[in-house]
Amino acid sequence: MRISPKITQALAVLLLGSATFFTVMVLVFVIVFVLGKGLPGVTWEFLSTNPRDMGRAGGILPTLVGTILLPLLAIAIALPLGVGTSVYLTEYTRETRMTRALRFGTDCLAGIPSIIFGLFGFIFFVVGLNMGWCLLSGGLTLAIMILPTIIRTSEEAIRAVPNSWREVSFSLGATRWETVLKVVLPNALPGIVTGVMLGIGRSIGETAAVIFTAGSALRMPISAFDSVRTMSVHFYILAREGISTEKAYATAAVLIISVLMVNLIAYGMMHRFIARRAR
Numbered sequence: 256m257r258i259s260p261k262i263t264q265a266l267a268v269l270l271l272g273s274a275t276f277f278t279v280m281v282l283v284f285v286i287v288f289v290l291g292k293g294l295p296g297v298t299w300e301f302l303s304t305n306p307r308d309m310g311r312a313g314g315i316l317p318t319l320v321g322t323i324l325l326p327l328l329a330i331a332i333a334l335p336l337g338v339g340t341s342v343y344l345t346e347y348t349r350e351t352r353m354t355r356a357l358r359f360g361t362d363c364l365a366g367i368p369s370i371i372f373g374l375f376g377f378i379f380f381v382v383g384l385n386m387g388w389c390l391l392s393g394g395l396t397l398a399i400m401i402l403p404t405i406i407r408t409s410e411e412a413i414r415a416v417p418n419s420w421r422e423v424s425f426s427l428g429a430t431r432w433e434t435v436l437k438v439v440l441p442n443a444l445p446g447i448v449t450g451v452m453l454g455i456g457r458s459i460g461e462t463a464a465v466i467f468t469a470g471s472a473l474r475m476p477i478s479a480f481d482s483v484r485t486m487s488v489h490f491y492i493l494a495r496e497g498i499s500t501e502k503a504y505a506t507a508a509v510l511i512i513s514v515l516m517v518n519l520i521a522y523g524m525m526h527r528f529i530a531r532r533a534r
Contacts, residue, residue, distance in 0.1 A: 286511060293508025296501050302509070306473050310489065311499045315506055317475045321390070321483035322513065324476065325469060326458040328394030329401060330451060336398075337405030338440075338447060345413045346435050358407075365403035372400040373467035381468055391479040393469025400464055401454035408453065412446020413439055445525050452521045459514055462487045486510045 304314035348354055376396030386392045416439050424434040440447075462485075470482030471492060484492075486506050493503035 289504065289507050289511055293504035293506070296505030297508055301505060305475070306489075309498055310473065310493050310502055315486060315489060315502075315509065317473060318484050318486045318489040318506070319509070321469070321476060322459060322485045322487070322510070324390060325393050325397060325465065325483065325485055326455050328390065328479075329397035329458050330455060332394065332398035333402045333405055333454060334451060337402050337450070338409050340406050341409035341413055342435055342440075345410055346431065346439065358410075361403045361406050365407065368463075369400060369461055370463040370467075372396055373464035375399075376464060376468035387480065388468065388470030388472075388482045389480045390469060390476050390483045393465050393483065394479075396464050396468045397458045397461060400461070401457055404453050404457070405447075405450045408450030409443070409447045412443040412450070415446065416442045448521060448525045452518060455517060455521075456514055459485075459517070460487050460510070461485075462491050466491075486513075 301314040302319065303316055305316055306318075307313035344354055344357065373396065376392060376399070380386050380392040380395055381388055420438050420442070421434055424438045425431075429437070465485050466488050469485070469488075471484045471488050472482035473484055474481075476483045487510060490503050490506040490510065493499055493506065
């Protein structure tokens with residue numbers, strides 16, 4: 256018995272809509288639950304003072320600074336390497352076994368658990384290079400961890416730029432590098448920004464790789480070789496050791512708000528850039 260196309264379409268819309276609704280509701284529930292538990296403890300004193308008594312009292316200022324510095328350092332290292340690799344694979348090479356192997360390796364790296372990157376960073380940077388638990392060790396480890404994401408998203412964004420635009424640029428006498436710099440990258444910028452935001456989001460919420468490489472010192476980092484504790488590590492330690500459930504929820508609330516703000520600002524800037532180029 257053949258089902259009517261209208262019924263099939265209605266069922267598809269119903270199933271897809273239900274899946275979307277369920278996903279959004281789970282996200283909203285998590286955000287509302289954490290914010291409801293944590294926002295009462297978020298005060299100016301909590302944000303601007305140092306922790307006391309292992310985090311039972313005081314605020315989260317050093318962890319807030321560490322959460323900002325680590326992703327910034329990781330992005331500063333991974334962004335030029337990732338975008339440069341993507342440009343090379345798409346604009347300067349042909350499809351060969353080597354490029355396919357590179358893409359396969361990148362996809363494999365993107366699926367490796369973060370604890371493996373943490374162990375690698377601990378063995379190579381902390382112990383092998385004798386850098387110790389510090390901001391630089393954590394930043395380098397996070398850069399390696401988010402590099403595959405930036406490479407793949409940037410590569411797809413660059414491939415999405417029409418070839419006709421490149422041909423027009425070449426016909427006007429531009430070199431390949433000028434075409435990449437003035438035509439390809441500006442039009443691929445929204446996709447590249449998406450990859451950067453995914454990398455920032457992953458590095459901000461990372462715990463395993465950070466605690467193995469950056470450490471968990473509850474003090475303000477002064478140099479790149481000082482140990483630092485991020486908000487995610489601080490939340491993990493407070494919750495796991497039962498130090499303070501109230502402070503743990505407050506830290507989680509600040510972490511969620513920070514991630515939401517970063518994403519909203521980035522997507523706002525991206526859409527503003529797209530609208531400006533469309534004029």
